[in-house]
Amino acid sequence: MKLRQIAHSRTGDKGTAANISxxxxxxxxxxxxxxxxxxxxxxxxxxxxxxxxxERYALPQIGALNFVLHxxxxxxxxxxxxxxxxxxxxxxxxxNLELPDAAA
Amino acid sequence: MRSIRIGAGAGYAGDRIEPAxxxxxxxxxxxxxxxxxxxxxxxxxxxxxxxxPSRGYDPLLxxxxxxxxxxxxxxxVKIVTNAGAANPVAAAELVREIARSLGLAxxxxxxxxxxxxxGQLEGSLRVQETGGTVADLGDRVVSAxxxxxxKPVAEALARxxxxxxxxxxxxTAIFMAPLVHEFGWSMEDWARLGRGTLVGxxxxxxGQVTGGYFADPGAKDVPDLARLGxxxxxxxxxxxxxxxxxxxxxxxxxxxxxxxxLLYEIDDPARYFAPDVVADFSGVxxxxxxxxxxxxxxxxxxxxxxxxxxxxxxxxxxxxxxxxSYAGPGAVARARLALRIVEERLRLTGVxxxxxxxxxxxxxxxxxxxxxxxxxxxxEVRARVVGxxxxxxxxxxxGNEVETLYTNGPAGGGGATRQVxxxxxVASAFLxxxxxxxxxxxxxxxx
Numbered sequence: 203m204k205l206r207q208i209a210h211s212r213t214g215d216k217g218t219a220a221n222i223s224x225x226x227x228x229x230x231x232x233x234x235x236x237x238x239x240x241x242x243x244x245x246x247x248x249x250x251x252x253x254x255x256x257e258r259y260a261l262p263q264i265g266a267l268n269f270v271l272h273x274x275x276x277x278x279x280x281x282x283x284x285x286x287x288x289x290x291x292x293x294x295x296x297x298n299l300e301l302p303d304a305a306a
Numbered sequence: 307m308r309s310i311r312i313g314a315g316a317g318y319a320g321d322r323i324e325p326a327x328x329x330x331x332x333x334x335x336x337x338x339x340x341x342x343x344x345x346x347x348x349x350x351x352x353x354x355x356x357x358x359p360s361r362g363y364d365p366l367l368x369x370x371x372x373x374x375x376x377x378x379x380x381x382x383v384k385i386v387t388n389a390g391a392a393n394p395v396a397a398a399e400l401v402r403e404i405a406r407s408l409g410l411a412x413x414x415x416x417x418x419x420x421x422x423x424x425g426q427l428e429g430s431l432r433v434q435e436t437g438g439t440v441a442d443l444g445d446r447v448v449s450a451x452x453x454x455x456x457k458p459v460a461e462a463l464a465r466x467x468x469x470x471x472x473x474x475x476x477x478t479a480i481f482m483a484p485l486v487h488e489f490g491w492s493m494e495d496w497a498r499l500g501r502g503t504l505v506g507x508x509x510x511x512x513g514q515v516t517g518g519y520f521a522d523p524g525a526k527d528v529p530d531l532a533r534l535g536x537x538x539x540x541x542x543x544x545x546x547x548x549x550x551x552x553x554x555x556x557x558x559x560x561x562x563x564x565x566x567x568l569l570y571e572i573d574d575p576a577r578y579f580a581p582d583v584v585a586d587f588s589g590v591x592x593x594x595x596x597x598x599x600x601x602x603x604x605x606x607x608x609x610x611x612x613x614x615x616x617x618x619x620x621x622x623x624x625x626x627x628x629x630x631s632y633a634g635p636g637a638v639a640r641a642r643l644a645l646r647i648v649e650e651r652l653r654l655t656g657v658x659x660x661x662x663x664x665x666x667x668x669x670x671x672x673x674x675x676x677x678x679x680x681x682x683x684x685x686e687v688r689a690r691v692v693g694x695x696x697x698x699x700x701x702x703x704x705g706n707e708v709e710t711l712y713t714n715g716p717a718g719g720g721g722a723t724r725q726v727x728x729x730x731x732v733a734s735a736f737l738x739x740x741x742x743x744x745x746x747x748x749x750x751x752x753x
Contacts, residue, residue: 210526210562212519214571217435217734223569225562250676259575263604264561264592268569278435280346281622281731283663283692285671295673 206297209235213293219254220274220289222296226265235267236260238301244269247299248292269296309542310488312481312505315374316340317512317536319347319364319389323373325513325536325555330377332552333538337484338378340370340387341477341510345732348474349619351391352424352449353730362393363400363471371404371469379410379468386459386480390471392449394419395747397471402749405469411753416467418458420744421474423616423737424450433618435733440618448730449619452737455581456502457493458744459483467748474617476581478506481539489543499583500607501545504590507578508549508567508602512536515549515567516598517557530556547602548595559598568592568602581614581739583607613736622731623660625694626701628708629667630715630722633686640716641666641689644708647715648691651707657700659693666690688721694729701726 205211205224208231214221224239226232245256254272261268275289276282313335315326319342330338342364355362367389378385390397398417405413427450429441436442451474460483462470472480482502485491491498508515516537517528535555540548549559568590572578576588585607595601628648632641645664652659665671667688670678691708695701705724712722 206525210522210566212566212570214569216571216573219573221569221572223566223572225565225569227562247677250674257574259588261569261575261588261590263589264565264568266565266569268572268575270573278732281694281729283625283661283694285665285667285690291672295677298677 203301203303204297205239205299205301209297211293211297213290215275215279215288218273218275218278220271220292222269222271222293224267224269224296229265232262232265234301239267239299241269243299244296247296248274307542307544309540310336310484312337312339312484312509312539312541314339314341314509314512314537316342316370317510317514318342318344319366321512323366323370325534326370327373327377328552328555329536329538330374330383335383335538338374338383338385339481339509340385340389341480341512342387342389343391343474345617346619346730348391348451348617349449349730349732351393352619355392360396363391363397364389367397368400368404371401375405375410376408379413384463384467384484385469386483388472388475388480390417390473392422392473394471394473398747398749401469401471402751405751411751413469413751414467415469415471415749415751416462417747417749418454418462418470418472418475418744419747420742421451421454421472423452423742426737426741431735433733433735440735443618443620446621447618448621450616452614452616452742453581454614454742454744455479456483456486457582458746460486462746463487465748477510478503478580479582481506481509482582485541485545493582496583496607496609498545500585501547501605503578503580503583503585503607504587504602504605505539505541505545505547508547508564509537509539511567511570513557514570515563516551516559517563520563520566526562528558532556548599549602550599559600561592561594561600564592564600564602579611583610612739614739614742616735616737618733618735619730620733622729623694623696624698624701624726625692625729626704626726627690627692628705628722628724629688629690630708630711630719631686631688632716632718634718637685637687638666638669638683640718641687643716644689644711644719645691647711648707652693652704655703657695657703659695662691662693664691698726698728
C-alpha cells in the first residue's frame with residue numbers, strides 16, 4: 203500500500219533545505235511510520251533531487267515525523283531554476299512511498 | 307484566566323483581502339496581524355525604494371487598510387503588520403493619510419525601524435549559503451535586514467499605537483508582540499516566549515492552518531475553500547492557545563490542519579530559532595476541542611540566540627525561460643525533440659548559461675526522471691527550457707529560441723511563452739544582537 207493511505211504530509215522550505223512532515227491519520231498507525239519511513243528510505247526516494255543529508259525528527263504525541271532534506275532546492279527559492287522552486291510538491295511524491303501491505 | 311483573540315489577516319504579501327475584512331467585522335478580535343514579508347520581498351522592496359524614496363512598502367497595504375481600518379477602529383481592534391517592508395515610515399504616513407480620509411481622527415500609527423543594517427555589514431561577515439563572505443558579494447548586495455523581535459512592537463502598543471508597522475520583524479514576533487504587551491510577559495520568560503512563538507508560527511501563514519494548502523479530494527476534504535476563513539488564536543496569560551475561525555466561513559480547523567502547520571518550515575522542532583527565544587515545539591500536544599476549535603499546548607523555550615539573523619539580498623544574474631506545448635499522439639516525443647533542438651541552438655549561437663534545465667511539464671518537470679518513471683504518457687505536455695545567465699541579452703535568447711520552434715521546430719507546437727527576470731538571491735548572515743537597535747516613530751491622525 204501507499205503511504206498516502208495512512209498519512210498526510212506538508213512541505214515547507216528553509217533556505218536550501220526542504221522539510222516534509224508525515225502525519226498519521228490514526229494514532230495507531232504511527233508505529234508503522236516510525237518503522238518504515240526512515241531517513242534512509244526518504245533519501246533514496248528523493249535520489250537526484252536531494253543532494254544532502256536527510257534528518258528525521260519524531261513527534262510521537264501527535265503521530266508525526268519531520269524530515270529535513272538538505273540541499274534539496276537547487277540553491278533555494280530565490281535563485282532556483284525549478285518550476286516548483288519551493289519544493290512544495292515534494293510531499294505528494296513522498297506519499298507515493300510503498301509500504302508493506304501486511305502493515306495495514 | 308484572561309485571554310485575547312488575535313486574527314491573522316494575511317499569510318503573505320499577495321494574500322486574499324476579504325478574509326481579513328471578515329475577521330475585522332466578525333472576529334471579535336483584540337488584534338489583527340498581517341504577515342506580508344517573504345525572504346525576498348524586502349530585497350525587491352529595497353530596490354524599489356532606491357528608485358523612488360517614497361515607496362518600498364507592500365503594494366497592497368493601501369487596499370488592505372482602506373478596508374479594515376474602519377471596522378477595526380469601531381471595535382477597538384489594533385493592527386500589527388510587517389508590510390512596511392523596506393520603508394515602514396512611508397507606509398505609516400500612507401496609513402495616516404488613509405485614516406484621515408476615512409475621518410478616523412486620533413488614530414495613532416507607529417513605524418518601527420532599525421532592521422535595515424546595510425550600512426553595518428562588514429566585508430568579513432560570513433555568509434551561510436555561499437560559504438564565503440559579504441565582501442565576495444561585492445557591489446551586488448542590494449539589501450541587508452536583521453530579523454527583529456517583539457519588543458519594539460510591544461513598546462509601540464504600550465504607548466498607545468493603534469496600528470504598528472514594521473519592516474523585517476520576524477513573522478512570529480509580530481504575533482507575539484501583543485501577548486508581551488497585554489500580559490506583561492518578561493522578555494526572559496523563555497517558556498512563555500516559546501509558547502508565544504508557537505502562536506505566531508501557527509498563525510503566520512493565515513489560511514494554511516484553517517484548511518488552505520491541505521485539501522486532497524477523497525483523502526482530506528475541506529469545505530468552501532473559495533471563502534476560506536483566516537485563523538483566530540485565543541491565547542491566555544500562560545500562552546495556551548486555541549485555534550479557531552469565524553463561524554460560517556469556509557475551511558476547516560482540526561488537529562490535522564494544525565499538525566501540518568506546526569511542522570511547516572521546521573527544522574529541528576526542539577530548536578526553533580526566533581529573535582527573542584529558541585523555542586521548543588517538540589512536546590506540543592494538539593487536540594480537537596470543538597467544531598473548528600483546536601487546543602495547542604506544551605511549547606516551551608530555552609534562552610535566546612546571541613545573534614540575529616540578517617537576510618542579505620544580492621543581484622545574481624538573470625533567468626531566461628521559454629515554454630511551448632504539444633498534444634495528441636506522439637506529443638512527448640515531439641516535446642523531447644523540441645528540447646534537444648533548443649539545447650543545440652543555445653550551443654550553436656553561443657548563449658552562455660551557468661545552469662540550465664530542459665524538462666517536460668506534465669512528465670518530469672517537478673520531480674525528475676526517477677520519481678516519474680513508469681507513469682503513463684500524458685495526452686498533452688509542455689516543454690520548458692530555463693537557464694541562468696550573466697547578461698539580460700543571453701537570458702532573452704533562451705525564450706526566443708523556444709519561440710522560434712513555432713516555425714522551425716517539431717509539428718504542432720503551440721502556446722509558446724517566454725520570460726526574463728533579474729534574480730535577487732537571498733543569503734543569511736548573523737550579527738551580534740546588541741549591534742541592532744530599533745526606533746519607533748509615532749504619527750497621529752489629525753482631523
